Amino acid sequence: xxxxxxxxxxxxxxxxxxxATTSVVGPKEGEGPLSMYFDKILKDDINGEKSFEKAETSxxxxxxxxxxxxxxxTEDKINYIISGDLLNQLTATNFAMREFKIPFxxxxxxCSTMAQAIGIAAMLIDGNFAEYTIAATSSHFxxxxxxxxxxxxMGSQRAPSAQWTVTGSGxxxxxxxxxxxxxxxxxxxxxxxxxxxDANNMGAAMAPAAVDTIKQHFLDTGRKPDDYDIxxxxxxxxxxxxxxxxxxxEYGFNLGKNYIDCGEEIFDHDRQKTHSxxxxxxxxxxxxxxxxxxxxxxxxxxxxxxxxxxxxxxTTSSLQGESIPGIAHAVSLEVGV
Amino acid sequence: xxxxxxxxxxxxxxxxxxxATTSVVGPKEGEGPLSMYFDKILKDDINGEKSFEKAETSxxxxxxxxxxxxxxxTEDKINYIISGDLLNQLTATNFAMREFKIPFxxxxxxCSTMAQAIGIAAMLIDGNFAEYTIAATSSHFxxxxxxxxxxxxMGSQRAPSAQWTVTGSGxxxxxxxxxxxxxxxxxxxxxxxxxxxDANNMGAAMAPAAVDTIKQHFLDTGRKPDDYDIxxxxxxxxxxxxxxxxxxxEYGFNLGKNYIDCGEEIFDHDRQKTHSxxxxxxxxxxxxxxxxxxxxxxxxxxxxxxxxxxxxxxTTSSLQGESIPGIAHAVSLEVGV
Numbered sequence: 001x002x003x004x005x006x007x008x009x010x011x012x013x014x015x016x017x018x019x020a021t022t023s024v025v026g027p028k029e030g031e032g033p034l035s036m037y038f039d040k041i042l043k044d045d046i047n048g049e050k051s052f053e054k055a056e057t058s059x060x061x062x063x064x065x066x067x068x069x070x071x072x073x074t075e076d077k078i079n080y081i082i083s084g085d086l087l088n089q090l091t092a093t094n095f096a097m098r099e100f101k102i103p104f105x106x107x108x109x110x111c112s113t114m115a116q117a118i119g120i121a122a123m124l125i126d127g128n129f130a131e132y133t134i135a136a137t138s139s140h141f142x143x144x145x146x147x148x149x150x151x152x153x154m155g156s157q158r159a160p161s162a163q164w165t166v167t168g169s170g171x172x173x174x175x176x177x178x179x180x181x182x183x184x185x186x187x188x189x190x191x192x193x194x195x196x197x198d199a200n201n202m203g204a205a206m207a208p209a210a211v212d213t214i215k216q217h218f219l220d221t222g223r224k225p226d227d228y229d230i231x232x233x234x235x236x237x238x239x240x241x242x243x244x245x246x247x248x249x250e251y252g253f254n255l256g257k258n259y260i261d262c263g264e265e266i267f268d269h270d271r272q273k274t275h276s277x278x279x280x281x282x283x284x285x286x287x288x289x290x291x292x293x294x295x296x297x298x299x300x301x302x303x304x305x306x307x308x309x310x311x312x313x314x315t316t317s318s319l320q321g322e323s324i325p326g327i328a329h330a331v332s333l334e335v336g337v
Numbered sequence: 338x339x340x341x342x343x344x345x346x347x348x349x350x351x352x353x354x355x356x357a358t359t360s361v362v363g364p365k366e367g368e369g370p371l372s373m374y375f376d377k378i379l380k381d382d383i384n385g386e387k388s389f390e391k392a393e394t395s396x397x398x399x400x401x402x403x404x405x406x407x408x409x410x411t412e413d414k415i416n417y418i419i420s421g422d423l424l425n426q427l428t429a430t431n432f433a434m435r436e437f438k439i440p441f442x443x444x445x446x447x448c449s450t451m452a453q454a455i456g457i458a459a460m461l462i463d464g465n466f467a468e469y470t471i472a473a474t475s476s477h478f479x480x481x482x483x484x485x486x487x488x489x490x491m492g493s494q495r496a497p498s499a500q501w502t503v504t505g506s507g508x509x510x511x512x513x514x515x516x517x518x519x520x521x522x523x524x525x526x527x528x529x530x531x532x533x534x535d536a537n538n539m540g541a542a543m544a545p546a547a548v549d550t551i552k553q554h555f556l557d558t559g560r561k562p563d564d565y566d567i568x569x570x571x572x573x574x575x576x577x578x579x580x581x582x583x584x585x586x587e588y589g590f591n592l593g594k595n596y597i598d599c600g601e602e603i604f605d606h607d608r609q610k611t612h613s614x615x616x617x618x619x620x621x622x623x624x625x626x627x628x629x630x631x632x633x634x635x636x637x638x639x640x641x642x643x644x645x646x647x648x649x650x651x652t653t654s655s656l657q658g659e660s661i662p663g664i665a666h667a668v669s670l671e672v673g674v
Contacts (some may be wrong), residue, residue: 003465004416008440010466051657079341080525087651088425090445094528094649094662103345103525104664105453106649108427108443116442120457127464128340129347147653188417188440191431312431312443314424316484321389325431327441 003126006220008187008213015182016125018333019132019175021289022071024063026141026167029278029286034266037290038168039066045142045167056085056092056140056169060101063169064136071132071173075101078173079130082117084108085138085281086165087102087147092138102134110310111206112189113137113237114170114285115329118306121174122183122331131176138169139280148315150198159200162265163237163279164272170285172293181296185221187330189213191312195323199313203240203263204275205310210236210245214307217330218253225255227250229301232292233328234262234284234308237277238269262287262308284308288333296335304333340463343557345524345550349370352519353462355670356469356512357407358626361400363478363504366623369604372635374627375505376403382479382504389479393422393429395507397475398436398566400506404471406492408510412438415510416467419454421445422475422618423502439471443591447647448572449526449544450474451507452624452666455565455643458511459668468513475506476617485536485652496537500600500616501609502573502654508621509630518633522558525668528649532660539648539661540577540600540613546663547573547646548584549650554642562592566638569629570665571599571621571645574614575606599624599645621645624672633672 003010023038030041040062049055060083068075081100084107085092097104117135124130135211142152144165150156174183192212196205210233218224225231236244241261247253262284263277288306295301309328318324340347360375367378386392391552397420405412418437421444422429426461446453454472461467479489481502495501511520529549533542547570555561560567573581578598585592589669599621600614619671625643646665655661 001465002468004467053653053657072528084445086426088653089423089447089649089651091651091654091659093648094664095654095659097528097664098530098662101527103527105457105525106445106664108421108445110426120442123464123466124460127460127466128338129460129464130341131339145532190438190440191434193435280666312426312428314426314428316390316425317428317432320390322428322432326437327443 009220012121012126016122017180023286023290030034045312052142060138082138113309115308119186137281139282164274165280166283168282168286170289187217200310205324206326215329346557349463352461354517359403360623378630419504420473449647451646456523468642473508474618476619497536501611502617503620505619505623507626524554542578542661543646543663
C-alpha cells in the first residue's frame, strides 16, 4: 500500500500520535510573547554548566527526560531518538545521547531539524518499525553566536536583517495509541539556492525553500491555506516571512492571517532587540512543542502546518564565497478525524 | 505487523533491493589493495575544483549521478536522498544537493553515516514511503584534516594510532523489485562513551560502540558470527579492530577470519603510511559499495554485516576536555532467500 501523495508528500494513515511534548527555553525567550506556553524557563542561560555548549546539551537532556516522564513510559520502551542541532558535528546532541540507552539517529537540517525529526519519527511509527519514538532538537544563542558569528565578548553590532538564535530545546514523544494530536502529512523538502550570500539575511536565503515546500504540500494534498488554522514557518523572521508571503502568491496561494513565523512570534522584536526574529533549531522546536501543540490539545487549533526552514551554510562555506542553500520540511499536526 | 526483532533490530520482510552502487575514490585509495573494486579513481584529489571542500562536493555529486545512471532511472523517480558528511554543517552534502531535485534528509553519524543512511533508505522503501531512495556519503582527506586536525601545509607528524581520512564517496540506489542484493536486518546503535579523550585514537573510542551493536545484532536475530561471510566494521583501523575482537569475545562471540575492518582493508598501511587505517564517512561507503556489494553480486558473499562506526567529537568538544562518544549501526546485506 503506497503511502505517497503527489510528488513529495506521504500520508500516514495510522496517525502517529504525539503523546507528550516538552519545551525548555532560556531567560530571554521566557520574557517573550509565548512565555506562557513553555514548560521550563531557565533563570540563567548557562544552566549551571561550565560552557554554553554543555548548557545546550543539558537543556536537550532536560527536555527529553521530561517528555519521557510526561509520557509515563520508561526509556527501554523507546525504539529511536531522532535529534540534531547546529553545533559542528552535532555535539550538543551527541553528548546528550550519552545519557540515554536508546537507539539514536543523528540528523542535520539546520533550523529545519525539528520538522525533519518529526517526519522521520512519525514514519518510523507508521512503518511499524517502532512503538515509541522521540523527535528532539536544541539550539543556544551563545554557543551558536560564537561558532557562526563573533566572539560574544566583542559585543558586535547586529545587522537589522540578522536573526537571534533561540536558546531552547523541544522534544516530542510519538506512539501508536490514545486520543492525542497526530501527524497526517509529511512533505520532505529539496535544497533550494537562489544565490543569497549574506549570512546576516538568512530569512531571504530560506524563503524560496519555504515557498517550494508549502506550494508542493498544497499541490500534493489538494489542501488550501484556509484548511489550516495555523501555517507556521520557522524560522524565517519578519523579512523572510514577507518574502514567502509574496513569492507564494505567484503560485496562486494566499497565506493570510493564519500564517505566522516561529521566529517572528517568539520575541517582541522592538522591546527585545532581536531584529528580524528568532532562529536556530530550537526556535520551531519550542514553538511547535509549546504554543502549537498546546493549542491542538486545548482544541484551539484543529490543523497546524509546521514548516521548519534551514539555512545550510557553514562559516567555512561563507568565507569561501558560497551562497546559502535553503531547505524546508513540512508536517501537518492535527486533531479529530 | 510489527517489524521489530529483539531490542534494537528490525527485519525488512520486503527486502529493499540495492539496485546499483557507485564508489569514487582519491588517488591514494586507488593505489590501495581494494583498487580493483572502485568505479572511479581520481587522478588528483582536488578534482579540478578550487578547494578541497568543493572537491568533496564534486565527488559526492559524481557518485550519486553515476548511481542514478546505472539504475537506469530518472531523478524524478527517486523519492529521497539520505546523505551526510564530516564537514561542519554537512556542507559537502548540502552543496551537492543543489544539483538534484530530490527530497533530501541530511544525517550525521560521523563515520557511521553510511550504515545509518542505508538503514533509513531501506526502511523508507520497506514502509511504503518510497519506491526509490538513495543512501550516500563522502569524506575527503584534505577537507577533514584541516578542519579536525592541522593545516595541511604544516606537514605534521602523525601519531601511530592516528587514522587517515579516506577521500571517497559511495552511494546506493534502493528499490522494490529485481534480483539484486537486499537489506534484511537493520540494527540501530546507541551512543557509548568509555572516556577515551585522544582524537588520535578514534579506534579505541569507537570500539565499545561496535561491540555493543554487533553483540546486540546477534542477540536480536539469533544469528552467530559464522552466519556471515564477512563482518565489516568501518572504520576502527587495526587498533580498534583488535579491541573489538577482544571485547566481543567476553560476550561469547568469536569474530574470526570473516571479520574485517574497512579502515584496515582500504590501505596497505606500511607502504602507504596510513598508520592505524582509513577513516571518514567515505571509508565504509566505498568499501561497501565497492568490495562488499560487488562480492554479493558476483556470488562471492551471501551475507555481509556492515557495521559503520562513528566518533562523535568536534574540535571544540575535544578542546573543552570532553571524551569521545562512539556509535555504530549495523545493516545486513544479503543475496538469496
